[in-house]
Amino acid sequence: MKKIPFIDKAKAEEIAKTFPTPFYLYDEKGIRENAAKVKEAFSWNKGFREYFAVKATPNPFILKIFKDFGFGCDCSSMAELKLAKAAGFSGDGIMFSSNETPACEYEYASKIGAIINFDDITHIDFFEKNVGKIPETICCRFNPGGYFSIANSIMDNPGESKYGMTRKQMTEAFRILKGKGCKKFGIHAFLASNTVTEEYYPTLAGQLFELASELQNETGVLIDFINLSGGVGIDYTPEQKSNDIMKIGQGVKEQYEKILVPAGLKDVKIFAEMGRFMMGPYGALITRAVHEKHIYREYIGVDACAANLMRPAMYGSYHHVTVLGKEDVPADHKYDVVGSLCENNDKFAIERMLPRIDIGDLLFIHDTGAHGFAMGYNYNGRLRSSEILLKEDGSYELIRRAETLSDYFATFDCFDEYKELFEE
């Protein structure tokens, strides 16, 4: 589908006057419209809840938007738990889907009443020894091994993934947990990432619903919820077709009626932990062209770099780029759009056909609302950008300031000349 930026050049320039580029901009209107659709798509299930994957966009202002929809938060670290707590989430509004978890994080999650999702059977013992009594509501993460396929095409390779318990361990874990007084059980699995197909959730749901029915028969536990986790993807390229969440919701409903209802499991709640689908399309990295270079290729240097948006460098991901104000100008120039890192993979676009770019032009890097800012880092001493929320009425609010050099140097307080670093 044609990629259209959610702001025009005039608005972007207006914002850039107050908050210099580069910055992340999030579109509150888009976020809310999509969240409402997600809610509607699963409204057939009374207990449905989306637990927004905090790691995708860890910002309390964003979390609060999802709170308005009755959603929860999915956390996997101490910082994410505290962020969720500070944004007003607690108790069963927080899902703790962690792995390789330190005891102190289980302890804090348990203290604030989060739903604990055990990644491994050995964590039952670990939790008891280091934290104490296992909560009455408990979840276990499943890994079926092998390949995960949809209609004969391989989507991902759970057999090589570090997450979850084997089929046999699931039965054993549920028996042990039942013996320890657990009352309500959940099943969780994340088997394929960024799936751009309406079949992923329904296929996964089918497998987990069969599993739920088997586990109930084998162990007699009460299955309270099934967590389909994340993995619902977005159309990063204009050639892809976006997922229709209404169809996905209906697909899960069909599996529910086909498998769970006949198994006598008609009150099971469906949970999701989507990150990318909730935020990806509703965020953009706005950056300015600051240099041009003509060697063996044509280069445009921008003021953002891979430290601000790692996905292209790390995964070779495509992010669509719009030159603001030149939306209707023919794309007749071939550019590599690059950042300033001393790393040749610091390229936002490679041999991309774009309109002619002039120094000072603003570039809108699409679909960076999830796993964008969040994966930022400080290589080459580059600093994290600000994050700005574009409100429904067109006003905008700084929701995280840009990092400064003193933030960068703050951890050198063990270095005596620390203060001098700022005196020049």
Ligand SMILES: *Cc1c(COP(=O)(O)O)cnc(C)c1O
């Ligand atoms: C990353 C992650 C998610 C979110 O994944 P998306 O692909 O952004 O939807 C959800 N749950 C868990 C446990 C994760 O690790």
